[in-house]
Amino acid sequence: MAKNKGGSIGLIALLVVLAMLVVAIVGVCIDWVGLKAYGGIGGIGGETDTAYQKLGDLFETYGEAEGETAGAFKAMASFAILTVILAAATTVLAGICKVLGWKLFKFVLVVAAIACVVCGVVTIITSYTFCDKLSAGVDLGGLAQAGTEATPAVGMWLTSIGGALAGLVGVVAAVKS
Numbered sequence: 001m002a003k004n005k006g007g008s009i010g011l012i013a014l015l016v017v018l019a020m021l022v023v024a025i026v027g028v029c030i031d032w033v034g035l036k037a038y039g040g041i042g043g044i045g046g047e048t049d050t051a052y053q054k055l056g057d058l059f060e061t062y063g064e065a066e067g068e069t070a071g072a073f074k075a076m077a078s079f080a081i082l083t084v085i086l087a088a089a090t091t092v093l094a095g096i097c098k099v100l101g102w103k104l105f106k107f108v109l110v111v112a113a114i115a116c117v118v119c120g121v122v123t124i125i126t127s128y129t130f131c132d133k134l135s136a137g138v139d140l141g142g143l144a145q146a147g148t149e150a151t152p153a154v155g156m157w158l159t160s161i162g163g164a165l166a167g168l169v170g171v172v173a174a175v176k177s
Helices: 002-029 055-062 068-100 103-134 154-176
Strands: 031-041 044-054 136-139 144-152
Touching: 002 055, 002 068, 002 154, 031 055, 031 103, 031 154, 044 055, 055 068, 068 103, 068 154, 103 144, 103 154
Parallel strands: none
Antiparallel strands: 031 044, 031 144, 136 144
């Protein structure tokens, strides 16, 4: 009876890892950064609507560019893509471990899952770094102000959280399979 319970937990873990892979992939495909422009003279004026950009759109702008902002973008995009790749590897390895139960694959699953968690966290850090580099503004002591503020959007959160949870549940899958 205990073996059946461990098997069902391993199956549930595999399904959760698969769901988190889908969440991470969806995150890469939807809005990644929100850009809000603001401006005013003497306290008159205000913010405009927030425009959102997908990761693919940002590749067109910063993919071939040079400079500090482009470097921050490349680091962010690299970790976002690596998070999705490692979530996929965790899913495949969890499936192999569930079906075959090979100890070598369990070890590789644990390594890939831990790397997936780390990349998910680093994606959050590099996304905030990129948004900080992308934000710019001028303030003339209350006389006038203008600028752009960039913030991470829902896609970054879905990819990061989906990747990190896929990694955490991947470790559980390795232990329970």
